[in-house]
Amino acid sequence: MVEYIAFDADDTLWQSETHFREAQAQFRLLMQEYLNGSYDDRYLQETERRNIQHYGDGVKGFGLSMIETALELTGGRISPEHIRFLVNITKEMLAAPVQVLPEVEAVLDELSGDYPLMVITNGDLLDQEARFVRSGLSEYFRCLEVLSTKDPFSYSRILRRHRIRPEVFLMVGNSLRSDIWPVLEIGGQAVYIPSPGARNEPLQMEEPKPGPYVRLEHIGQLPEWLEARLLAA
Numbered sequence: 001m002v003e004y005i006a007f008d009a010d011d012t013l014w015q016s017e018t019h020f021r022e023a024q025a026q027f028r029l030l031m032q033e034y035l036n037g038s039y040d041d042r043y044l045q046e047t048e049r050r051n052i053q054h055y056g057d058g059v060k061g062f063g064l065s066m067i068e069t070a071l072e073l074t075g076g077r078i079s080p081e082h083i084r085f086l087v088n089i090t091k092e093m094l095a096a097p098v099q100v101l102p103e104v105e106a107v108l109d110e111l112s113g114d115y116p117l118m119v120i121t122n123g124d125l126l127d128q129e130a131r132f133v134r135s136g137l138s139e140y141f142r143c144l145e146v147l148s149t150k151d152p153f154s155y156s157r158i159l160r161r162h163r164i165r166p167e168v169f170l171m172v173g174n175s176l177r178s179d180i181w182p183v184l185e186i187g188g189q190a191v192y193i194p195s196p197g198a199r200n201e202p203l204q205m206e207e208p209k210p211g212p213y214v215r216l217e218h219i220g221q222l223p224e225w226l227e228a229r230l231l232a233a
């Protein structure tokens with residue numbers, strides 16, 4: 001039985017990863033100039049992974065990680081103009097228009113009549129609040145929750161605050177690490193909708209067994225799946 005549905009935001013409701021990819025490409029070009037072409041994307045990815053514990057999973061942390069990586073790899077030779085360039089890339093990411101993914105709005109329109117919906121996302125509070133408003137989707141949701149990390153503890157805290165029993169809670173998202181496993185761990189249900197290259201997801205991430213968990217190929221399949229589940233119950 002599903003009584004409440006929560007959606008992840010980045011690459012579940014709207015596009016996010018493409019902005020990071022574009023920024024990474026600009027960073028790569030800059031570093032190749034300094035390092036005579038010997039730059040590898042993994043340098044930045046490793047800095048980001050190390051910094052998640054300090055900055056969380058967001059655009060601002062990504063920007064700081066670019067600057068840190070550039071300082072390390074160039075041995076401090078990176079010019080002030082180029083540091084400014086990296087700051088500007090970060091600001092452009094924060095100001096980028098929100099591109100809602102295909103079929104999302106129709107699905108929310110349909111489901112919001114039957115279920116209370118919420119958004120549970122991680123990232124920077126100010127950035128995600130602004131994105132939520134700019135997405136034009138806010139009217140479909142009861143609330144927005146921005147977490148610094150999505151772990152079982154933070155999900156439990158939200159459910160307790162909203163007086164929702166885990167058994168009737170369904171989380172929909174594109175990351176096994178942050179949207180699926182922690183929710184299953186506290187006794188909730190989860191729908192995984194993979195997206196190409198989920199952010200900071202380990203390459204070998206185990207998929208849960210079907211049950212309170214299901215994998216759909218597209219968000220457009222969600223209403224039908226919920227209906228079939230309701231009929232089966």
Ligand SMILES: [Mg+2]
Pocket residue numbers: 008009010011012173174175
């Ligand atoms: Mg996501």
